Amino acid sequence: MKLIIAIVQDEDVSRLMQNLTKNNFQITKLASTGGFLKSGNTTLIVGVEKEKVDQVLKIIEDTCKIRTVTTSLTSLTLTGDSFVPYPMEITVGGATVFTLDVDRYEKI
Numbered sequence: 601m602k603l604i605i606a607i608v609q610d611e612d613v614s615r616l617m618q619n620l621t622k623n624n625f626q627i628t629k630l631a632s633t634g635g636f637l638k639s640g641n642t643t644l645i646v647g648v649e650k651e652k653v654d655q656v657l658k659i660i661e662d663t664c665k666i667r668t669v670t671t672s673l674t675s676l677t678l679t680g681d682s683f684v685p686y687p688m689e690i691t692v693g694g695a696t697v698f699t700l701d702v703d704r705y706e707k708i
């Protein structure tokens with residue numbers, strides 16, 4: 601048994617959940633926040649048999665899009681007395697996925 605933890609962008613979540621449930625995978629959805637952008641993203645946890653991990657990863661890959669996001673960072677002025685915002689373009693996603701071994705799995 602494996603536990604897949606997938607951090608995805610909010611925009612992709614409904615489609616991804618539909619595609620996973622359609623294929624009989626069970627999912628738990630958690631609201632999460634990225635440490636860098638400090639904006640909402642979604643973490644899905646999916647427990648699956650080892651043989652099905654690749655199928656889940658393929659569904660995630662096919663569903664989650666790579667996007668460019670403009671974020672505003674702040675930097676100190678030359679005089680060091682105030683902060684000025686400056687825009688920065690970063691590429692996010694499709695998904696960040698961790699696959700973990702599960703020691704025990706039971707529904708009690």
Ligand code: 2BA
Pocket residue numbers: 607633634635636637638639641690691692693694695696
């Ligand atoms: P955030 O931390 O909000 O990061 C959003 C995007 O900002 C990242 O996209 C990356 O392109 C960029 N970024 C992150 N930290 C950066 C830094 N120190 N300097 C410059 N750019 C930076 P992704 O890599 O696709 O990550 C999307 C989200 O997945 C992240 O949101 C975070 O919530 C999660 N994540 C990514 N890698 C992780 C890891 N190793 N451990 C835990 N969570 C992770």
